[in-house]
Amino acid sequence: MHDNRTLIRGDNLEEMRKFPDACVDLIATDPPFNSKRDYFVPYRDERGQEPDSLVKAFTDTWTWGDAAEETCRHLIVEEGGQIGATIQGLQQFLHETPMMAYLVMMAARIVEMHRILKDTGSLYLHCDPSASHYLKIVTDAVFGNKNFRNEIVWHYGKWTNVTNQFQRNHDIIFFYSKSENHTFNKLFNITKARDAVYERGWDTNRVDGKSQLIVYDREKAKTKIESGQYDNIVYRTEKKGAAFSDGWLDIPILNSQAKERAGYPTQKPIALYERIVKASSNKGDLVLDPFCGCGTTLMAAESQERQWIGIDLTYLATGAVKMQIEKFFPQLRDNVTITGTPEDETTALQLARTDSRGFEEWCVTHVLKFKSNAKKVADGGIDGTYTFPIGKVKGRQAYGKMVAQVKGGTYTLSQVRDFRTAMQNEKADLGVLVVTRKPTQGMLNEAQRSGIYQHPVYEMSIPCVQIYEIQDYFKGILPKMPYGVKQLL
Ligand SMILES: C[S@@+](CC[C@H](N)C(=O)[O-])C[C@H]1O[C@@H](n2cnc3c(N)ncnc32)[C@H](O)[C@@H]1O
The missing domain is CATH 3.40.50.150 (Vaccinia Virus protein VP39)
Structure with missing residues (x-):
């Protein structure tokens, strides 16, 4: 169980x-x-x-x-x-x-x-x-x-x-x-006004022309009880509204x-x-x-x-x-x-082979904790987005943008280049290409051509394009994220 x-x-x-x-x-x-x-x-x-x-x-x-x-x-x-x-x-x-x-x-x-x-x-x-x-x-x-x-x-x-x-x-x-x-458990609809009365500890009423003190809490109602101004005093323990x-x-x-x-x-x-x-x-x-x-x-x-x-x-x-x-x-x-989600390298790679959409969603929402962006037209294949705060500009909160693309199978140097282009089109500051296979030196060089991002507020420098092997996730290594990324579960 x-x-x-x-x-x-x-x-x-x-x-x-x-x-x-x-x-x-x-x-x-x-x-x-x-x-x-x-x-x-x-x-x-x-x-x-x-x-x-x-x-x-x-x-x-x-x-x-x-x-x-x-x-x-x-x-x-x-x-x-x-x-x-x-x-x-x-x-x-x-x-x-x-x-x-x-x-x-x-x-x-x-x-x-x-x-x-x-x-x-x-x-x-x-x-x-x-x-x-x-x-x-x-x-x-x-x-x-x-x-x-x-x-x-x-x-x-x-x-x-x-x-x-x-x-x-x-x-x-x-x-x-x-x-x-x-x-x-029978539930009662206790309104805010009724709740305030219970909190006060007492209420008053008139029944057949006689004044009545209703006591919910003897301690809180003490002065009222001792005042002697009521014809009847009724003690109630249950605080009920309508069921x-x-x-x-x-x-x-x-x-x-x-x-x-x-x-x-x-x-x-x-x-x-x-x-x-x-x-x-x-x-x-x-x-x-x-x-x-x-x-x-x-x-x-x-x-x-x-x-x-x-x-x-x-x-x-x-x-x-x-x-x-x-x-x-x-x-x-x-x-x-x-x-039911990949627990190790083998199950992650198996998911990538058998269910590419599921793998993509898992990488984006579970591993990176980005927002999924599964619109598959005119987005250059951007699969997820993370918007991070970068302090105030002219009194208004400004934001940076990090995007992700997932490649569950083989990928080529030109696809790394296409990712850089998609990042530019999306006006993204940072990008992470999640892959299942080791990048070649040529691919790493291509990624490096995008340079280094300097966070405008915090002392952080992050490569603009990171190629992240999913195998690293199971070693506890994540891509470098700008300050403000939520803690991962
Ligand atoms: C109406 S939504 C539930 C919304 C939920 N009450 C909430 O407040 O977010 C129905 C959910 O059932 C899930 N679902 C559909 N078929 C399922 C199945 N065979 N096994 C497990 N979940 C399923 C869908 O993915 C969807 O998230």
Whole structure:
């Protein structure tokens, strides 16, 4: 079983199959919704300027193919029971459509989520009206309708221009428990004003024309109690507002300036997941998010002193989680275990051979901790960017720019030259060419022709172009970075 604070880069079906039965207290997850969209990350640079780069984070478009066929067979033949029958029924109605491919993908994962939950555990499944009606049927089949607890409507303000229907302004979060015996902490909506009253320790009221002193804290209310000016004194120990219902209207979507914003598409507010974590787990419990994106559930779990494990398919997501940890819990930098990413030279080179895009994302987001820049047109092959502060110019903060390019296979002298040209086009001060093979002397000479960068504020000189062999990463050596680069996890 994984340690607390483990981040797994991989397919959650395969990964959850490795978990033992009944080991997780809470699964709070936000899978793709079958929105038929590709999600892109519009990276801003540190100046907040809208860049011209977009990187595809994940695809939420499903097609019926061999994988869906095989998963469907597995569910009907090997799982059987309610879920097998449900999938067969849905297939008669939906046929081999993208929706059916999506549901089959989700069903196989919901079966695993159910298996690994403890008897006291719960699942919160975030979706939207595009597929929630079908997902409920599938989740009912796995968890049993008697364990369906709530359909939470998370309503938010987001104004789009629709003319022939009402605005679509809510998501659905299904709450299922594994059994009747599930953990549930009733939560109360205590407003700021109410909280101030509790803090003060007393309140007053009139009931049937009589004055009433309500005491929450005897010590704080002492002078009021002794004043003798009230007809009745009522002592209360519980500080209650209204219990939360299944309509959550008080948590807005992230605004563009929110501190927690990671620039990850479909990122949800931490407050939303904190409510889920508080309601359905206790301190020290294990929370899993198998579709963790940039780690909203994981940040909520950490803030509420729960243990957590996150899984995501992409290096971009696990890279974003690392950034979020650094932002919110920098002290945990060295306490996060990351699996599914290269652990040594051999696995790094294997990734470079088998998945060049994955290798590129890993080098950029995990090794260099640059922002990924996967726009593949008219950028001269720049794969990542780091913008660093260089002090004030005419009273305004000025920035320098470092860019990266990854070459997972062979590369030539002319490609080193092209990189220098791309740097000039990008107006970059510094560049790092990440490679898997040793550069020739000619290549090193070509890189040196760009000269040395002198940091305008700090006493730092850095070669303008560095050729960085990825093998060095596993020896603890990183390219020389300008002051201001964030600590690496
Ligand atoms: C809707 S996003 C989650 C966003 C997240 N709640 C947040 O606040 O950042 C869904 C995530 O599921 C991931 N994903 C899709 N299929 C997956 C799979 N088979 N295994 C693991 N992760 C997957 C995608 O890469 C994406 O990051």
